[in-house]
Amino acid sequence: xxxxxxxxxxxxxxxxxxxxxxxxxxxxxxxxxxxxxxxxxxxxxxxxxxxxxxxxxxxxxxxxxxxxxxxxxxxxxxxxxxxxxxxxxxxxxxxxxxxxxxxxxxxxxxxxxxxxxxxxxxxxxxxxxxxxxxxxxxxxxxxxxxxxxxxxxxxxxxxxxxxxxxxxxxxxxxxxxxxxxxxxxxxxxxxxxxxxxxxxxxxxxxxxxxxxxxxxxxxxxxxxxxxxxxxxxxxxxxxxxxxxxxx
Amino acid sequence: xxxxxxxxxxxxxxxxxxxxxxxxxxxxxxxxxxxxxxxxxxxxxxxxxxxxxxxxxxxxxxxxxxxxxxxxxxxxxxxxxxxxxxxxxxxxxxxxxxxxxxxxxxxxxxxxxxxxxxxxxxxxxxxxxxxxxxxxxxxxxxxxxxxxxxxxxxxxxxxxxxxxxxxxxxxxxxxxxxxxxxxxxxxxxxxxxxxxxxxxxxxxxxxxxxxxxxxxxxxxxxxxxxxxxxxxxxxxxxxxxxxxxxxxxxxxxxxxxxxxxxxxxxxxxxxxxxxxxxxxxxxxxxxxxxxxxxxxxx
Numbered sequence: 001x002x003x004x005x006x007x008x009x010x011x012x013x014x015x016x017x018x019x020x021x022x023x024x025x026x027x028x029x030x031x032x033x034x035x036x037x038x039x040x041x042x043x044x045x046x047x048x049x050x051x052x053x054x055x056x057x058x059x060x061x062x063x064x065x066x067x068x069x070x071x072x073x074x075x076x077x078x079x080x081x082x083x084x085x086x087x088x089x090x091x092x093x094x095x096x097x098x099x100x101x102x103x104x105x106x107x108x109x110x111x112x113x114x115x116x117x118x119x120x121x122x123x124x125x126x127x128x129x130x131x132x133x134x135x136x137x138x139x140x141x142x143x144x145x146x147x148x149x150x151x152x153x154x155x156x157x158x159x160x161x162x163x164x165x166x167x168x169x170x171x172x173x174x175x176x177x178x179x180x181x182x183x184x185x186x187x188x189x190x191x192x193x194x195x196x197x198x199x200x201x202x203x204x205x206x207x208x209x210x211x212x213x214x215x216x217x218x219x220x221x222x223x224x225x226x227x228x229x230x231x232x233x234x235x236x237x238x239x240x241x242x243x244x245x246x247x
Numbered sequence: 248x249x250x251x252x253x254x255x256x257x258x259x260x261x262x263x264x265x266x267x268x269x270x271x272x273x274x275x276x277x278x279x280x281x282x283x284x285x286x287x288x289x290x291x292x293x294x295x296x297x298x299x300x301x302x303x304x305x306x307x308x309x310x311x312x313x314x315x316x317x318x319x320x321x322x323x324x325x326x327x328x329x330x331x332x333x334x335x336x337x338x339x340x341x342x343x344x345x346x347x348x349x350x351x352x353x354x355x356x357x358x359x360x361x362x363x364x365x366x367x368x369x370x371x372x373x374x375x376x377x378x379x380x381x382x383x384x385x386x387x388x389x390x391x392x393x394x395x396x397x398x399x400x401x402x403x404x405x406x407x408x409x410x411x412x413x414x415x416x417x418x419x420x421x422x423x424x425x426x427x428x429x430x431x432x433x434x435x436x437x438x439x440x441x442x443x444x445x446x447x448x449x450x451x452x453x454x455x456x457x458x459x460x461x462x463x464x465x466x467x468x469x470x471x472x473x474x475x476x477x478x479x480x481x482x483x484x485x486x487x488x489x490x491x492x493x494x495x496x497x498x499x500x501x502x503x504x505x506x507x508x509x510x511x512x513x514x515x516x517x518x519x520x521x522x523x524x525x526x527x528x529x530x531x532x533x534x535x536x537x538x539x540x541x542x543x544x545x
Contacts, residue, residue, distance in 0.1 A: 003352025
């Protein structure tokens with residue numbers, strides 16, 4: 001028979017996003033709530049002055065949250081449902097499965113992303129090239145988050161562990177670092193700590209494009225290099241550690 | 248299907264030997280059943296055969312394809328329902344089967360059509376759009392078996408599919424397996440011995456990671472000293488000990504193990520005394536107990 005790789009990718013999107021959205025629409029509130037609540041708090045606390053920065057930050061949080069959420073989903077489907085074992089003993093390979101699962105996270109967050117993109121169009125003024133750079137920035141941070149999520153899924157043996165990882169990652173990567181606010185708001189020497197998180201670099205790149213912060217050419221190149229390097233390293237670790245077939 | 252296992256060893260990280268020198272050759276369609284106690288190595292062996300787990304050493308070939316080296320080609324032909332697999336609770340049976348078929352490369356339209364056809368063929372149309380979490384344990388298991396049944400795979404692995412189910416649900420599953428076995432090869436692990444005896448064409452008995460019995464029921468009976476069992480409804484039935492061995496069961500029944508040549512003589516004896524009795528070839532249960540626990544009938 002002719003096997004369609006598109007169908008194999010779409011299967012993960014159905015299982016991990018569309019069927020969940022259709023059968024439990026309440027789950028969509030979950031994806032909306034986290035970025036929008038921080039956006040609201042930052043906007044109210046700053047009397048609206050940081051709304052544009054926070055709108056970009058919410059987009060970053062949504063991308064990171066979508067990517068890291070994959071670790072819980074993979075762990076759930078592998079350890080609790082044993083569904084991944086069924087897929088292993090089928091014509092779907094690991095690359096197709098992970099691609100499908102990663103895309104399912106985007107689809108699952110699609111309503112949130114649409115809303116946040118509208119916010120960004122309304123409150124963040126970008127040139128066409130600036131928009132393209134921010135899009136690439138978001139895609140890179142999503143790839144990092146997916147790699148991190150995939151790596152963590154290889155460590156967790158049950159869903160309770162995955163919940164713990166999610167609880168740790170969200171504040172470390174998106175709430176505490178200067179994603180919703182400019183880095184200049186962090187007093188020295190604590191500002192250096194912010195550079196531990198890859199989301200800081202993604203946020204700085206995005207904020208620079210929107211004019212909320214000014215990076216030199218060298219800084220821009222350095223931030224891109226660091227962001228890409230971290231993404232590649234985590235991607236490599238995830239691929240190295242992942243085992244489609246158990247040993 | 249030709250299945251050839253050659254000296255398979257599997258040792259897990261903590262140096263626990265799960266499989267020790269497993270070798271056998273199988274060349275047939277139908278149901279091949281792996282039986283053994285919990286921890287005997289059934290799941291480990293099945294997971295190696297269906298390309299989910301690497302052996303520590305040794306090899307296994309399915310129709311000439313190596314399960315380690317040719318896993319990609321093998322996965323085109325196999326489908327597996329693992330032990331402890333669960334139907335995703337918030338999906339419906341149609342969605343469960345559709346998604347699985349799409350993982351096998353069917354288009355969405357084909358997958359949905361095949362899912363509906365399979366569900367109706369199995370008489371499950373009343374539950375086809377209910378969420379899996381609302382189904383009974385037996386129905387959930389049927390949904391999982393239906394996923395592989397709906398596929399084109401000609402070699403099916405089912406790891407303890409009937410564990411925990413009541414007798415009626417088990418019988419329903421047996422019906423499904425029987426309907427599949429004329430067209431496909433099924434590798435079935437179970438610890439319900441009557442399930443293996445009823446369904447399997449060939450049986451492998453594992454004990455503590457070792458293969459201790461292999462073949463058809465006929466072959467396995469040959470491992471026993473006495474191939475026949477006569478149950479007599481009398482607690483004090485006495486007979487000539489040269490004709491076999493007797494045990495007294497708690498329900499007041501005497502069970503006699505004997506040779507084929509003695510069956511006639513014993514039956515005539517029982518008829519002449521007017522006792523109620525039944526004659527059977529010895530069951531897999533007895534063979535299993537003898538092999539595993541070293542009973543006298545060996």
